[in-house]
Amino acid sequence: xxxxxxxxxxxxxxxxxxxxxxxxxxxxxxxxxxxxxxxxxxxxxxxxxxxxxxxxxxxxxxxxxxxxxxxxxxxxxxxxxxxxxxxxxxxxxxxxxxxxxxxxxxxxxxxxxxxxxxxxxxxxxxxxxxxxxxxxxxxxxxxxxxxxxxxxxxxxxxxxxxxxxxxxxxxxxxxxxxxxxxxxxxxxxxxxxxxxxxxxxxxxxxxxx
Numbered sequence: 001x002x003x004x005x006x007x008x009x010x011x012x013x014x015x016x017x018x019x020x021x022x023x024x025x026x027x028x029x030x031x032x033x034x035x036x037x038x039x040x041x042x043x044x045x046x047x048x049x050x051x052x053x054x055x056x057x058x059x060x061x062x063x064x065x066x067x068x069x070x071x072x073x074x075x076x077x078x079x080x081x082x083x084x085x086x087x088x089x090x091x092x093x094x095x096x097x098x099x100x101x102x103x104x105x106x107x108x109x110x111x112x113x114x115x116x117x118x119x120x121x122x123x124x125x126x127x128x129x130x131x132x133x134x135x136x137x138x139x140x141x142x143x144x145x146x147x148x149x150x151x152x153x154x155x156x157x158x159x160x161x162x163x164x165x166x167x168x169x170x171x172x173x174x175x176x177x178x179x180x181x182x183x184x185x186x187x188x189x190x191x192x193x194x195x196x197x198x199x200x201x202x203x204x205x206x207x208x209x
Contacts, residue, residue, distance in 0.1 A: 010048045012038040014062065017055045021100035026056065026108070056108065057115060063098045064122045067091065071129035073136035080137055081204050088186045095167060096182045102167030103176070130156050142201035143193070155196060162188050 016037030020029045031052050035045040049055045070087050074080050095102055109116040134152050137143045145152050166185040170176040197205060 006048070009038075009040060009044065010058075012040070013045055013048055013055065014058055017052075018059055018098060018100070021056075021059075022098075026052070026100060026104055031055075053112060053115075056112075057118070059098065060101065060115060060118060063094065063101060064118075066094050067122075067126065071126075071133040073133050077137070077140040077142050077200075078204050078207070080133070080140065081142065081201070084133075084137075085205075088189055091163060092183055092185045095163065095185065096179055099167050099176070099182070102164060103171055105164070127153075127156065127160070137201070141198050142204065143196045144198055146196065155192075158192050159189055162192055 013034060017029070017034045020033055020037055029052070031045055031049075032042055034052070034055065035042045038045065049058070070083070070090075072083075074083070101108070105119075109119055131153060134143065134156060138145055138152065143155075146155055163185060166188065167176060167182065170178075170181055174181055176182075194202075
């Protein structure tokens with residue numbers, strides 16, 4: 001099997017698994033279901049992945065890489081706000097694409113120490129990136145720091161909780177399969193962020209939107 005053919009097959013497996021996990025949840029999906037969804041034999045699937053857990057790990061790696069390197073601050077405040085708006089929208093789209101993670105993350109992490117370790121690394125890296133980005137916005141007089149004893153880290157944490165918790169909330173209260181409902185998370189994030197925009201930040205942000 002050529003490397004290109006192998007990579008295409010691996011991608012088909014991951015996409016089939018993601019779609020099935022989104023639809024049914026990870027517990028209800030077997031490797032046989034995934035192989036059938038990918039249009040390959042179970043033996044061919046096991047050539048690429050030894051079990052379902054390894055598929056979940058690979059999907060998490062893909063999801064994490066999609067969010068990498070998005071929070072490099074610029075000296076231009078307007079460009080930073082454009083990045084902020086774009087990142088919120090694209091993160092919402094990715095949350096929909098990998099929505100089973102949002103629904104099941106706590107269960108998945110408690111059941112798998114290796115996945116938990118990978119999540120911790122991603123969390124620390126992403127939080128540090130977002131802190132640096134937010135600190136630059138403070139220096140540029142775009143956002144203000146919450147009133148003491150609260151900190152910029154508290155604001156980032158509040159935004160993170162809304163972003164990570166929206167899909168489970170929809171599972172409990174609304175239609176978790178409605179993509180338009182899922183996209184509303186960007187509006188909710190702005191509800192949290194908007195009070196901390198300075199007059200200059202509001203002016204620049206309204207110019208971007």
